[in-house]
Amino acid sequence: MSEKEPLFSPKNLKLLKEPLNDNNPITVQVLGICAALAITVQIKPSIVMALSVLAVLSISNVVISLLRKLIPPRIRIIVQLVVIATMVILVDQILQAYAFEVSKQLSVFVGLIITNCLIMGRLEGFAMANKPWPAFLDGLGNAAGFGMMLIIVAFFRELLGSGTIYGYQVIPESFYDAGYANNGLMILPPMALVVVGIIIWIQRGRNRKLIEEN
Amino acid sequence: MKNFSNLYIFSFASVLVIIVATLLSFVAEQLKPLQERNVEIEKKLDILRSVDMTAGIEEAENRSTFIEELFANNISESFVVNSKGELIDGRDAFAIAKELxxxxxMPLEERGLPIFVASDPEAGNRYIVPVLGKGLWGPIWGYIAINDDYNTLSGTVFAHAAETPGLGSEINTDKFMDPFKGKKLFDESGNFVSVTVVKGGAEPNDPHGVDAISGGTITCKALEKMLWDCLNPYVNYFKKQMN
Incomplete structure (x- = not known):
């Protein structure tokens, strides 16, 4: 009998940590950019979006991993989509019932989690070939890496675009009196792309593993 | 790769779909009352906001029940009129506002026009009417509170489903809504002129104009149209009350 692998073996921990930096879904794999552009105008919806993706991705990963030997390969993508869509609708319904304000803010974007390529990517690339526990950790790790980036991008966009952080005014009134103005461009999606670009630039500059050899 | 028969594939798909469908409909049924209540409370809160009667909501322990109590205490009366300005019996104003x-x-002659009355011993009665229109990306709606001269706006609340963040979505900020206070619906000779949203900024003493939002022109125009379309049917009733 082979020795049972401990729950938090180095291999499993790696699944959790790698997406936070070396293999970040947004800045390295460049997945899930659409969501990063759309809902990062303010921090609050970004946090809810991050949590929703966390729930959807980790649960879907476990479900697919449990079913992986039963799913006929020919219809596996459809099966994955059905599982994701189910989770997303559940999250949406629960938000509407228990967090109405937030669900109003996120509006259509909760539904759009279904089309988030990150989730499909993890189900197809990882959960189909691994046991439930590693799949769960992989889901958590990737969603955390994704959510972290959303919140970082939202931080800068909210600060520069609206002068607030988490809805609280942080730029003092005297700045505005002295001629400072909120940058309306930060609120529009193109600036999210620019912010993500700058983050990628900084990350690649600091993390040697990501520097490609030419 | 294992080979699955066609029969297996079909049965797998069917079973999966049935399980998912059962789960979702069960959850939807379970959560429906809660969701409907949320929508209702949201509407009541908006009505209260249009007359600035929201004191204490932030500190309230149970936000939902507090809003319901506040609504019951402050909105003393509600009724439905038709476009000729006559009272219609037997229709519930809040039910109409919910399904506006x-x-x-419906054709104008058959439409019920809900009016909510906020009574205040100091400021006198104020009359609140719901409005609804099409914005740039989705519906926009709101509540207009009118003083008991049936002419001067005492407050407005606007909301939207999907207007552009930072541009059209600004219609629900105080910065946009506050200037509506004190604007007049009728001109000096008593004609209905509604309130218009002026691009480039309204004159400070213009009784019928408020500042538009730069970059939010389409939403602002839609809002202007919404005000005109939704308030116009009330004109006969307002005029009757004025005389």
Whole structure:
């Protein structure tokens, strides 16, 4: 009998940590950019979006991993989509019932989690070939890496675009009196792309593993 | 790769779909009352906001029940009129306000026009009417509170489903809504002129104009149209009350 692998073996921990930096879904794999552009105008919806993706991705990963030997390969993508869509609708319904304000803010974007390529990517690339526990950790790790980036991008966009952080005014009134103005461009999606670009630039500059050899 | 028979593939798909469908409909049924209550409370809160009667909501322990109590205490009366300005018996104003879209699709003569009355011993009665229109990306709606001269706006609340963040979505900020206070619906000779949203900024003493939002022109125009379309049917009633 082979020795049972401990729950938090180095291999499993790696699944959790790698997406936070070396293999970040947004800045390295460049997945899930659409969501990063759309809902990062303010921090609050970004946090809810991050949590929703966390729930959807980790649960879907476990479900697919449990079913992986039963799913006929020919219809596996459809099966994955059905599982994701189910989770997303559940999250949406629960938000509407228990967090109405937030669900109003996120509006259509909760539904759009279904089309988030990150989730499909993890189900197809990882959960189909691994046991439930590693799949769960992989889901958590990737969603955390994704959510972290959303919140970082939202931080800068909210600060520069609206002068607030988490809805609280942080730029003092005297700045505005002295001629400072909120940058309306930060609120529009193109600036999210620019912010993500700058983050990628900084990350690649600091993390040697990501520097490609030419 | 294992080979699955066609029969297996079909049965797998069917079973999966049935399980998912059962789960979702069960959850939807379970959560429905809660969701409907949320929508209702949201509407009550908006009505209260249009007359600035929201004191204490932030500190309230149970936000939902507090809003319901506040609504029951402050909105003393509600009734339904028709476009000729006559009272209609037997219709519930709040039920119409909840399904305003369906009501607005009916021909004008058959439409019920809900009015809510906020009574205040100091400021006198104020009359609140719901409005609904099409914005740039989705519906926009709101509540207009009118003083007991049936002419001067005492407050407005606007909301939207999907207007552009930072541009059209600014219609629900105080910065946009506050200037509506004190604007007049009728001109000096008593004609209905509604309130217009002026691009480039309204004159400070213009009784019928407020500042538009730069970059939010389409939403602002839609809002202007919404005000005109939804307030116009009330004109006969307002005029009757004025005389």
């Amino acid at each position: 879209k369906a009501e607005m699709q």
